[in-house]
Amino acid sequence: MTQPAASTADTVTVRVPAKVNVQLSVGGVRPDGFHGLANVFLAVGLYDSVSATRADAPLLTVSGPDAALVPQDRTNLAARAAALLAARHGLAADVHLHIAKDIPVAGGMAGGSADAAAALLACDRLWGLDSPREELLELCAELGSDVPFSFAGGAALGEGRGELLTPLEVGGTFHWVFAVADGGLSTPAVYRECDRLREATGTGSSAADVPEPAASQELLAALRTGDAAALAAALRNDLQPAALSLRPSLAETLETGLAAGALAALVSGSGPTCAFLVADPDSATRIAHALTASGTCRGARATAGPAPGASLV
Ligand SMILES: C[C@](O)(CO)[C@H](O)COP(=O)(O)OP(=O)(O)OC[C@H]1O[C@@H](n2ccc(N)nc2=O)[C@H](O)[C@@H]1O
Numbered sequence: 001m002t003q004p005a006a007s008t009a010d011t012v013t014v015r016v017p018a019k020v021n022v023q024l025s026v027g028g029v030r031p032d033g034f035h036g037l038a039n040v041f042l043a044v045g046l047y048d049s050v051s052a053t054r055a056d057a058p059l060l061t062v063s064g065p066d067a068a069l070v071p072q073d074r075t076n077l078a079a080r081a082a083a084l085l086a087a088r089h090g091l092a093a094d095v096h097l098h099i100a101k102d103i104p105v106a107g108g109m110a111g112g113s114a115d116a117a118a119a120l121l122a123c124d125r126l127w128g129l130d131s132p133r134e135e136l137l138e139l140c141a142e143l144g145s146d147v148p149f150s151f152a153g154g155a156a157l158g159e160g161r162g163e164l165l166t167p168l169e170v171g172g173t174f175h176w177v178f179a180v181a182d183g184g185l186s187t188p189a190v191y192r193e194c195d196r197l198r199e200a201t202g203t204g205s206s207a208a209d210v211p212e213p214a215a216s217q218e219l220l221a222a223l224r225t226g227d228a229a230a231l232a233a234a235l236r237n238d239l240q241p242a243a244l245s246l247r248p249s250l251a252e253t254l255e256t257g258l259a260a261g262a263l264a265a266l267v268s269g270s271g272p273t274c275a276f277l278v279a280d281p282d283s284a285t286r287i288a289h290a291l292t293a294s295g296t297c298r299g300a301r302a303t304a305g306p307a308p309g310a311s312l313v
């Protein structure tokens with residue numbers, strides 16, 4: 001068998017975006033423990049970068065203000081991505097991965113998933129594999145439900161457990177502010193709390209109890225036409241009550257952004273980051289300042305979406 005020609009570069013760097021879920025409709029628990037979803041993802045302009053450099057043994061380093069919160073061993077999703085790709089091709093994962101971290105950690109913005117998608121693409125190119133996109137997307141799905149979208153970027157509907165993607169057309173730029181919380185929330189814990197709340201209100205949490213989730217036609221039309229007011233009216237996150245139950249102080253953050261003039265506010269994915277859809281870049285700057293000054297969050301970031309997926313830099 002002929003080996004693929006490895007890249008002549010010693011380092012390959014990939015930039016990868018964060019996400020917000022503009023619709024997260026959560027169905028019942030499936031037999032495999034995952035929830036069926038209608039998950040409308042939008043990639044936004046907060047980025048991590050992952051650099052892959054040839055090395056004699058696996059090594060992982062992280063920089064950025066929250067680097068201490070990120071595992072620097074082989075449990076890191078980026079290291080797991082490199083190991084999975086290497087194993088699939090009978091290679092040793094002898095690579096130094098460096099993550100330049102800017103996406104909030106455990107914030108509901110798919111930071112770890114972003115790093116996994118970036119590491120997969122960086123190692124694939126460093127090792128000269130040049131795998132087809134479909135093959136890389138399959139590996140992404142093995143690594144986590146959000147990883148295929150982190151790889152793809154733009155906007156997409158994720159069905160199944162969120163990994164089965166249909167790209168969506170977006171007819172404009174949407175402006176956002178993200179209020180970053182002190183401390184993260186565990187994604188499995190938030191899904192468990194969602195089930196607990198459903199059981200407590202007598203709804204039940206199994207696939208038989210909860211209607212099959214479906215994408216909202218109003219929301220898809222708002223994305224297609226780039227209509228921020230219509231998108232604001234259609235935003236929905238079924239995990240929000242669970243995130244608020246685990247972190248009641250988020251209600252105050254959401255109210256502060258709305259009082260400052262946001263078109264709409266919601267918890268980003270499993271939280272605790274709060275997302276504010278705003279009218280334009282000037283409002284974004286103003287609302288970010290108001291949120292930071294309020295002390296109801298650790299800091300606020302103004303940005304926009306859609307953003308491109310994992311890309312070589
Ligand atoms: C909340 C979201 O970020 C919204 O995009 C995702 O659904 C979470 O995606 P993720 O972090 O990639 O999650 P995974 O690594 O696949 O799964 C972590 C855990 O989250 C829960 N989980 C995740 C996805 C899903 N459809 N149902 C679930 O119940 C399960 O407890 C699972 O063990």
Ligand SMILES: Nc1ncnc2c1ncn2[C@@H]1O[C@H](COP(=O)(O)OP(=O)(O)OP(=O)(O)O)[C@@H](O)[C@H]1O
Binds near residue numbers: 075077099106110
């Ligand atoms: N590369 C990584 N970056 C951040 N966290 C990582 C990484 N690899 C593993 N982790 C672990 O995963 C946990 C979740 O981190 P992450 O930032 O991906 O959360 P999240 O954004 O809430 O995820 P999602 O939105 O996909 O549910 C962290 O607390 C950390 O222990």
